[in-house]
Amino acid sequence: MKSGSVFSLLMAGLILLGCGGSSTSDYSQRIDDKVRAEQIKEMKFGMFICWSFSTFYGSEWTPTLDKDASFFQASGCDTDQWCKVAKEAGMGYILFLAKHHDGFCLWDTETTDKKVTNSPLGVDVLAKLQKSCDKYGIQLALYFSEGDWNWPGAEDGGWMKGGTNPEMKKAQLEELCTQYGPIEFFWMDHAVGDGGLSHKETVDFIHQFQPNCFIGFNTGETAGRLNLRERGKPGPIGDKSTVWNEHHLKDSYDDFLVAEFTYPILPKHEGGADWFYSLPKHDKLCKPAEDLYNDYLGAVEYGNIFSINVGPNYEGKIRDVDVETLQKVGRYISGELKLSEKD
Template sequence: MFIHWGLYSILGKGEWIRSHQKLSIEDYQPYFESFNPTKYNPRDWAKAAKKAGMKYVVLTAKHHDGFCLFDSAYTDYKVTNTPAGRDLVKEFVEAVREEGLKVGLYFSLIDWYHKDFPKFGDLNHPMRDNLDFKDEEIDFDNYLTFMHNQVEEIVTNYGKLDILWFDYSYEALFGEKWRATELIKMVRKHQPDVVVDNRLETSGEGFGSIVTDNINLYSGDFVSPEQIVPHEGIRNYKGEFIPWELCLTMNNNWAYNPTDKLYKPSSVLIRKLVECVSKNGNMILNVGPDALGCINEESQSILADFGRWMDKNSEAIYGNGYAGLPKPEWGYYSRKGNTIYAHVLEQPIGPLALIGLSEDNIKRMSFLHDGSEVKISKSWTTFAYEGICFAQYGEVPHFTYPLPNPIDSVIKIELKG
């Protein structure tokens, strides 16, 4: 679960609202002065994530607006100076750990509040077109020292972190412009096991050096495509899979936006998870709690649908990856060791063609959700298709029977060896 939450949740127009509407610090100040999420209970978030089958949760400890949900010693622009009056990151990491989930924190490399971050002419800064800042002199090294200090707070004040999600690099601001080698060495010193994304080098638009034969120290551990599933996963220059994770919204906004009702159906999101796994990838699904700290009903409903499907079929997700077989027309294959999982998304007519699998190598087949037998079909309708193995469920070989789950019916195929 990805969680985008901060001052922008009060406006309800997305986390980029300062940039999109070119709001000054003064324009934005009322939201700082009124931030008081009286219903904030990160245990509710963690329980919802766990019930949905998620294994870790990543929270925006600091987004581009510069506001910190943690008690930073290097700025006054933090949650402890709002009516909330306490370190909400601390409560978050404790709640997530209590549910047995892995802890992740998102940290923006960008800061639209800091006086020494580039403004006029920048691609994104709210004051990018404000002539008052055209000739402003800034000390970017001072900003970098500040940013590094805050990252060190994140990686030293909250115990073991499992994921550190940096965001993001663009134009000339990438790699060593962030003093990235120094930064990642400091992170690894304090958190040697933490998994880091690739956005010290790039954004969702690119992969970075992790796919090349010259991997930088700060390349990250995985690629983070955004709002699009790579058509064949992500591979390096040798054609080998590298770790990747789709980051995806339920509607079209990361942060809370009550007017955005364009939610993707649960069936689509579940199938996208399956597609990612079939391509040796993973998925992190976002929620944007409201200003009070609550996850809305639409998001809760989607999470509940994930939970119901995962409760029966998670074996075909956890620990699974690319099956090394041609993609079937009816869905996807995933694989874990000597077991193939056929994710049947489309209703077959008659027996199901298991393209790429040999009858001689199949030990047993069953539906994953209930363990009921799936047979190798000997229907006369298949005789013309020599060399293709067909699966049959239902009593009459050439009849068409409805799939047990309209979202994804998973057939567990155990191989002989």
């Protein structure tokens, strides 16, 4: 057997050891970056879940200072449904919104009273999702807004006005890294600032707890191993045609090992939000399964991962049209359907 073949087999074995569901044995021990990059690439396709204050506000960003946890009026939380649909769609992971710019935390944090366990729902949604991920063999990744409109110096609802509180940012990230199992990657949103902790400092802090966690930032200081492409498309790292924002294509930065792209399953529409469920009048709107499948094929071709965004509704369920669409994508991926067929 050729030495190259031996190396390929060894790499495949190491990748499999790290991809057996969301309960990796010891995620505090760092593994080789190239091996870890292949594990991330192997996830291929995932579900980006956005569910927070904005679900009940009817637009993308929700000013927060006049709102407490009771503003989150979810009547249910069906994380098993989310994971079951993800599995049927051929997905390898769920990317879950842990905290948006309004500072409302979807886990039982000790850092603020503005958290889901103080809402009428009264459930640690992230803990429940972690159990569902384990049940269905789905990996877990997290979205996190670096800034927060509740922090000192913030301008409520303002772009790049998220205030500064580096110690709270670190406390929240430590909770997420130490209480909810292995986090495959963090999707860091810089839209309201970095919260007073630089991106390089953020990466180093997270790696104290989870050295194998990939971390990406949608704008701002370039750092981490994951190239985020918000509203992007598949393609090689460095290709400017694949991104909506070119900030992360600096010629001097060569540490990216994997690219992720994401966009909402909702097509263009009038009113409401794109990334969150917001208005029942949009319940029939959805991108075609064929478009999603073609981008999945592109992700596989270029070694990207593709996070399609869906927003659970007021009852904590994925919309029927999204379920049907994603199940159809899964049938394309499995080979049950071909692109030449209509259903």
